[in-house]
Amino acid sequence: MELLQAFQYLLSPTPLMWLTVGVASGIFVGAIPGLGGGMLMALTVPLTFSMDSTHAVLLLMGMHVGSVTGGLISATLFKMPGTPSAMMTTFDGYPMAQSGKPGLALSLGIGASFLGGLVSAGFLIILAPPLAKLALKFGPWEYFAMVLMALVLISSISQGTMLKGLLSAMLGITAALPGLNASDGQLRLTFGFDSMTDGFNLLPVLLGIFVMSQLIKDTVELNKTASIISLKNTQLFPKLSTWKKQSLNLMRSSIVGTWIGILPGIGASISSMVSYGMAKAFSKTPEKFGTGHKEGVVASEAANNANAGGALIPLITLGIPGAPVDAILLGAMIMHRIQPGPLLFQTNGDLVWALMGGYLVANILMFLVMLFSTRLVARIININRAYMIPIIFVFCLIGAFALSNRIFDVWLVIVFGIVGFVLDKAKFPLGPFVIGYVLTGFLEENLRSGLQASDGSYFPLLTRPLSLIFVLVAVFFLVFPFYTEWRRNRKKD
Amino acid sequence: MKLSYQHIQDYVIGASTIVLAGLILWAVREIPPPFFDPLGSAAVPKTVAFILILLAARLTARRYFENKAEAEKAVHQEPYNLEPWLTTAVVVFSILYTLALGTGLLGFRWGTVVYVFLTGVVLAKKDRKVMGFSLGLALVIGIGGDYLFTNFFFIDLP
Known part of the structure; x- marks a missing residue:
């Protein structure tokens, strides 16, 4: 019933317009190598301050859905993934396009993205309400243990080594520590600077890590160019017979993508990698992977779009971002005074259903926009970066300054941009940094509440069943990579 | 012995992290002990600082003891000039x-x-x-x- 009302609302002109604007701009920006959904969303957040909060969140969500799919255009035609999650698409999409079938590669990618999105939307609508009900039973120790687990999980599964992932998460936590501690009114780590009293605001940190660091990277890699494959005389409508053969692969990849999305903090790149690996393992023709195989394109694209829907589940029900990009969505919701979590179903049920329905509608819009605009987007995405880089920094400056009219926030964008660039260059994943930064307040608040309830004892962390499970999972993921590394080294010796 | 770019990067990040953790430990000295709750304002930054030191030390040590020849082999050269x-x-x-x-x-x-x-x-x-x-x-x-x-x-x- 609520879902039907949500669709009624979503199909009214204004929400539909914002969703369409979000999806279309997401596709366009996602298709441009060097930009991406995170950048677009972080730059858009300040422009939404005067908007209705539901419209703002729908706009950002549309951007997220659009950008994940947009990345496939440049991955297929340039061999340069527009977004990191489209990396696996280059392995088969580009060779297929090179062999004279760019239309088939794109139509497979578009269709797989659409169906992956629909499957995850189904899971989102079915799973979110009961999960939120279950989460209502969580106490502070369960939340504390779950955030710990999320941090360990994202560090261990992120690209690069686990050690670097953990260090990145801890640096993110460090960035969230300065400022006034609301619980006892104590200032900490401000080093005598008045500007630090409020700590580092979320938006400048996100703009720095997601946007400024990427701008620096784009400048360093200014000479990175690629020739585009023409889309002339190609058919972009997927054939039904092709889909029949891909149905099992499609379903499996969508489910894998959704479930990896549900795991807190893990992004679409991992989903597409795992799905690609599974598709290869189950394939009758694994030797064809990497040479322009249909199964490879379908697995990668279905999984990365399904991940976006899966990642909304922990965000809506627990207030924990399912992927680094979702941290921006979480930040935007908090700035619009919406606190995601289990209580959101009770306090703002209309919004939750609008979000879940909005994700489904965004996927349908994405499919339509991709079918009719891919040729146009493919022609104009090869923009000279000399034009883009200064303009994007101007937008960063406006966004950071608009938050509280402080030039200090603009300095933060530059500092965190440099930090993000250095970490990225040294192969430290930035996802754990962002998730660590976003979840620190929540982590400390729940630890404090738990300790207050238990008279300063840490035992409930191990005596309460759910928190014990989260702790055990965290310990497993923490120890396992080190154990395998130790065994590998021993074998070598 | 000539250090690779990766080694220098990790050493610099490891050392900077240890300096940052030292700064945190120095700054939280002035925070008074908690009155109303068992945690206080200094406990989390202190714990974070110690974990940072531990991880940074591990990162630096791992780079120091790793097989130099293999690390050199793993260096990836971009096919274009950097700026x-x-x-x-x-x-x-x-x-x-x-x-x-x-x-x-x-x-x-x-x-x-x-x-x-x-x-x-x-x-x-x-x-x-x-x-x-x-x-x-x-x-x-x-x-x-x-x-x-x-x-x-x-x-x-x-």
């Missing part, structure tokens, strides 16, 4: 632009025109067509952006 000086110029321009706006030396409108044009010129790498287009773009973003953000989005600009 470190151009990047430095862009970052310096961004800092000067922020400084000019922060000190009131230039307003948003003309500060943006100058910044977008100069950065565009540097990134154009002597391509006159791109330089010309950058000037047009600078005027549009500076003057148009000033109008758009002030009158349409109601955002205060520096």
Whole structure:
């Protein structure tokens, strides 16, 4: 019933317009190598301050859905993934396009993205309400243990080594520590600077890590160019017979993508990698992977779009971002005074259903926009970066300054941009940094509440069943990579 | 022994992290013990600082003891030339632009025109067509952006 009302609302002109604007701009920006959904969303957040909060969140969500799919255009035609999650698409999409079938590669990618999105939307609508009900039973120790687990999980599964992932998460936590501690009114780590009293605001940190660091990277890699494959005389409508053969692969990849999305903090790149690996393992023709195989394109694209829907589940029900990009969505919701979590179903049920329905509608819009605009987007995405880089920094400056009219926030964008660039260059994943930064307040608040309830004892962390499970999972993921590394080294010796 | 770029990166990050953790430990000394709750304001930063030291030490040690030949083999060369000086110029321009706006030396409108044009010129790498287009773009973003953000989005600009 609520879902039907949500669709009624979503199909009214204004929400539909914002969703369409979000999806279309997401596709366009996602298709441009060097930009991406995170950048677009972080730059858009300040422009939404005067908007209705539901419209703002729908706009950002549309951007997220659009950008994940947009990345496939440049991955297929340039061999340069527009977004990191489209990396696996280059392995088969580009060779297929090179062999004279760019239309088939794109139509497979578009269709797989659409169906992956629909499957995850189904899971989102079915799973979110009961999960939120279950989460209502969580106490502070369960939340504390779950955030710990999320941090360990994202560090261990992120690209690069686990050690670097953990260090990145801890640096993110460090960035969230300065400022006034609301619980006892104590200032900490401000080093005598008045500007630090409020700590580092979320938006400048996100703009720095997601946007400024990427701008620096784009400048360093200014000479990175690629020739585009023409889309002339190609058919972009997927054939039904092709889909029949891909149905099992499609379903499996969508489910894998959704479930990896549900795991807190893990992004679409991992989903597409795992799905690609599974598709290869189950394939009758694994030797064809990497040479322009249909199964490879379908697995990668279905999984990365399904991940976006899966990642909304922990965000809506627990207030924990399912992927680094979702941290921006979480930040935007908090700035619009919406606190995601289990209580959101009770306090703002209309919004939750609008979000879940909005994700489904965004996927349908994405499919339509991709079918009719891919040729146009493919022609104009090869923009000279000399034009883009200064303009994007101007937008960063406006966004950071608009938050509280402080030039200090603009300095933060530059500092965190440099930090993000250095970490990225040294192969430290930035996802754990962002998730660590976003979840620190929540982590400390729940630890404090738990300790207050238990008279300063840490035992409930191990005596309460759910928190014990989260702790055990965290310990497993923490120890396992080190154990395998130790065994590998021993074998070598 | 010559160190690889990866080694230097990890050593620098490891050392910087240890310095950062030291700063945190030094700064939390002044925080009084908790009165109302068992945690207080210093416990989490202290714990984080110790974990940072542990992880940074492990990172540095792992680099130090790893097989140097294998590490060299793993070095990935990009198939295009990197632009470190151009990047430095862009970052310096961004800092000067922020400084000019922060000190009131230039307003948003003309500060943006100058910044977008100069950065565009540097990134154009002597391509006159791109330089010309950058000037047009600078005027549009500076003057148009000033109008758009002030009158349409109601955002205060520096």
